[in-house]
Amino acid sequence: MTSLAELHDVARQRLAPEHYDYFAGGAGDEVALADNERSFRRLALLPRILPGSATRDLAVRLPGAEASMPVFVSPTAFHRLAHPDGELATARAVAAAGTVLIASMAATVAIGDMAAAAREVDPGATLWFQLYLQTDREVTDLLVRRAADAGCSALVVTVDSPVFGRHERDRRHGFTDLPDGLFAENMRDLPGGPRNIEMSPALSWADLDRLRESTSLPVLLKGVLHPEDAHLAVEHGMDGILVSNHGGRQLDAAPAPVDVLPRIVEVVGGRVPVLLDGGVRRGTDVAIALALGATAVGIGRPVLWGLAAAGESGVRQVLELLREEFDDALALCGGRRLADLTRDLVTVRGPEGGKW
Numbered sequence: 001m002t003s004l005a006e007l008h009d010v011a012r013q014r015l016a017p018e019h020y021d022y023f024a025g026g027a028g029d030e031v032a033l034a035d036n037e038r039s040f041r042r043l044a045l046l047p048r049i050l051p052g053s054a055t056r057d058l059a060v061r062l063p064g065a066e067a068s069m070p071v072f073v074s075p076t077a078f079h080r081l082a083h084p085d086g087e088l089a090t091a092r093a094v095a096a097a098g099t100v101l102i103a104s105m106a107a108t109v110a111i112g113d114m115a116a117a118a119r120e121v122d123p124g125a126t127l128w129f130q131l132y133l134q135t136d137r138e139v140t141d142l143l144v145r146r147a148a149d150a151g152c153s154a155l156v157v158t159v160d161s162p163v164f165g166r167h168e169r170d171r172r173h174g175f176t177d178l179p180d181g182l183f184a185e186n187m188r189d190l191p192g193g194p195r196n197i198e199m200s201p202a203l204s205w206a207d208l209d210r211l212r213e214s215t216s217l218p219v220l221l222k223g224v225l226h227p228e229d230a231h232l233a234v235e236h237g238m239d240g241i242l243v244s245n246h247g248g249r250q251l252d253a254a255p256a257p258v259d260v261l262p263r264i265v266e267v268v269g270g271r272v273p274v275l276l277d278g279g280v281r282r283g284t285d286v287a288i289a290l291a292l293g294a295t296a297v298g299i300g301r302p303v304l305w306g307l308a309a310a311g312e313s314g315v316r317q318v319l320e321l322l323r324e325e326f327d328d329a330l331a332l333c334g335g336r337r338l339a340d341l342t343r344d345l346v347t348v349r350g351p352e353g354g355k356w
């Protein structure tokens with residue numbers, strides 16, 4: 001395979017239509033979904049020349065992690081719909097790539113088993129655990145304890161889902177539940193028995209404060225788009241911000257993360273890392289996001305396409321393609337290290353170029 005788009009095509013052919021649409025789809029008219037990729041293509045990189053070095057360093061330090069490149073895996077649910085090995089395959093592939101896997105709370109493999117699979121490949125593999133705060137605090141506390149016991153080195157709290165997005169593709173298919181034999185394994189053995197993941201608009205910053213006080217793990221906030229919320233996140237002691245519109249699956253009128261990134265970077269002012277996901281499909285997208293101030297970027301769907309196309313090896317291909325493409329983009333921009341990707345390199349395409 002020579003690009004992520006090719007792996008996507010193979011995945012589309014292999015998956016059952018209702019499972020493909022669950023992975024691919026967005027909310028409402030899928031305006032945000034389409035805009036996520038399109039927004040990267042509205043931007044251009046103004047390359048510098050003659051870097052004076054033939055070596056490049058892609059490694060990046062993140063909360064509780066040293067990643068081999070500024071690309072991590074964003075949390076996506078239900079990997080066993082894509083491949084029988086599910087999250088075990090994903091965990092092995094991400095460990096082999098030496099980057100961070102954010103394990104979804106809605107994984108079809110329990111977090112302890114994912115961590116064990118990753119550590120067989122690399123004892124130093126990094127997993128973070130994605131969490132939807134539950135209104136039953138006992139449940140949240142138990143999930144946090146399990147993540148810590150599994151050796152997760154950070155928590156990623158998703159805050160863009162006070163209610164579940166309206167996924168019309170799923171409604172048309174009548175896809176409302178996992179097939180028999182698959183389960184959100186982290187939701188077993190909880191007080192009161194197995195549970196569904198709850199999304200609640202009743203949650204507030206006070207619930208986040210409580211989580212912050214209850215754990216020594218770094219806590220990152222996923223789904224921040226408003227600069228004022230980025231400011232509040234830092235004030236409330238968060239260790240990082242993940243700028244995201246949930247891959248266009250929640251508020252369909254939400255902007256593309258890359259369009260709000262510069263403002264958030266400005267507000268945060270270097271106090272904590274600012275990460276981004278949504279629409280990253282090429283190494284040049286990674287370079288644009290870093291030039292606009294992101295510390296690293298996440299990919300969601302491309303991992304699912306790799307998994308559906310070829311299991312562990314497919315996910316490895318996705319990560320290695322992005323690594324090669326990003327290394328290439330950095331070289332072509334005249335850069336040697338990530339810090340060489342600066343804001344002045346980004347312009348808007350077309351005759352207005354430069355007026356950013």
Ligand SMILES: Cc1cc2nc3c(=O)[nH]c(=O)nc-3n(C[C@H](O)[C@H](O)[C@H](O)COP(=O)(O)O)c2cc1C
Nearest residue numbers: 023074075076077104158246247278279299300301
């Ligand atoms: C099928 C699917 C399932 C997802 N599940 C979760 C999840 O369980 N938790 C979460 O915080 N985000 C979830 N997301 C959002 C991703 O973490 C991420 O924000 C998004 O996919 C990034 O956009 P991209 O797919 O364009 O790379 C999911 C996204 C998809 C496509």
Ligand SMILES: CC(C)CC(=O)C(=O)O
Nearest residue numbers: 076077106161197246249
């Ligand atoms: C099971 C869901 C909570 C996963 C999710 O966040 C999504 O499908 O976007």
